[in-house]
Amino acid sequence: QVQLQESGPGLVKPSETLSLTCTVSGDSISNYYWSWIRQPPGKGLEWMGYIYSSGSTNYNPSLKSRVTISVDTSKNHFSLQLSSVTAADTAVYYCARERRAGGYVVFDYWGQGTLVTVSS
Amino acid sequence: DIVMTQSPDSLAVSLGERATINCKSSQSVLYSSNNKNYLAWYQQKPGQPPNLLIYWASTRESGVPDRFSGSGSGTDFTLTISSLQAEDAAVYYCQQYYSTPYTFGQGTKLEIK
Numbered sequence: 001q002v003q004l005q006e007s008g009p010g011l012v013k014p015s016e017t018l019s020l021t022c023t024v025s026g027d028s029i030s031n032y033y034w035s036w037i038r039q040p041p042g043k044g045l046e047w048m049g050y051i052y053s054s055g056s057t058n059y060n061p062s063l064k065s066r067v068t069i070s071v072d073t074s075k076n077h078f079s080l081q082l083s084s085v086t087a088a089d090t091a092v093y094y095c096a097r098e099r100r101a102g103g104y105v106v107f108d109y110w111g112q113g114t115l116v117t118v119s120s
Numbered sequence: 121d122i123v124m125t126q127s128p129d130s131l132a133v134s135l136g137e138r139a140t141i142n143c144k145s146s147q148s149v150l151y152s153s154n155n156k157n158y159l160a161w162y163q164q165k166p167g168q169p170p171n172l173l174i175y176w177a178s179t180r181e182s183g184v185p186d187r188f189s190g191s192g193s194g195t196d197f198t199l200t201i202s203s204l205q206a207e208d209a210a211v212y213y214c215q216q217y218y219s220t221p222y223t224f225g226q227g228t229k230l231e232i233k
Contacts, residue, residue: 035222045170045213045224060221061121094169103151104176105217106160110169 002026004095004111012089012118018082022095022111029053029076033098035107036069036080038091041115046091050098051078085118092116122146122216126225132233139201141228143214148194151218158218161190161199164227165210173212174199206232 008020022034035050049059051069059067063082071078082089092115096107123146133139149158157177162170172181174190177197187202201208209232214225 044226045215047220047222047224058220062221096169103154103156104158104160105222106172106175106181106215107162107170108172108181110171113169 002097002109004097004109006093006095006111006114008114008116010115010117012085012116013120014086014118015084018080018085018089018093018116018118020080020093020095020114020116021077022079023075023077024097025076029071029073029078033100033105034069034071034078035096035098036067037094037096037107037110038089039094039113040088040091048080048082087118090116090118121221122149122219122223124214124216124223124225126212126214126228128228129226130229130231132231133201133204134233135206136203139204139208139230141199141212141214141230143192143197143199143225145195145197145216145218149216149218150194157193157197158216159190159192159197160215160217161188162213162215162224163208163210164213170213201230204230204232208232 003025012018030053033050036048066083068081092113094113095111097109099108127142159177161174164170178190211227
């Protein structure tokens, strides 16, 4: 059974960089696409970007200048960095695996999510 | 970006009754080369991540009860729960994967009346 677990600080100061890691267990991180998705409290879902195990990335243009996703296949984890954060970046951050087959792209495994609050 | 708009924002349905949630995309998510709609539905319960229900607009994910069904094409889609069970109380999201950035609807909160 594939499991994903987010880790990182739950509180980040405004203008600083948010850093989270998603550790994958139960399967290799290789040959899959991995995404970060966030959800502000009481609101909807926003896809932030994905990384393939080779390191290629695709970011949401709304965040493109601030977001970086990286992968470490030796540790079977991938990471998110979001710079210059503001209160608007307060959200539950989820990592998720993309399943791609025959052209569809769905998120079939998710972490439990981690709440990151931006506050001084 | 493709904007996904769901309706209603919330609804209350009695146990055993039918629930219908609509999703409209700002442009077609039907890919002409394979005649497939690039749309998925997710269910999210409080304190949990979303759970995949349907992809290709109408294909149920393995393990999803057959009371859940999806329909529609192009820009207009529907998620139907044929006979509502207590465990179906949740927020439902549609999501397009026709193009990046992948986008979700704002969610529809389904409550038991």
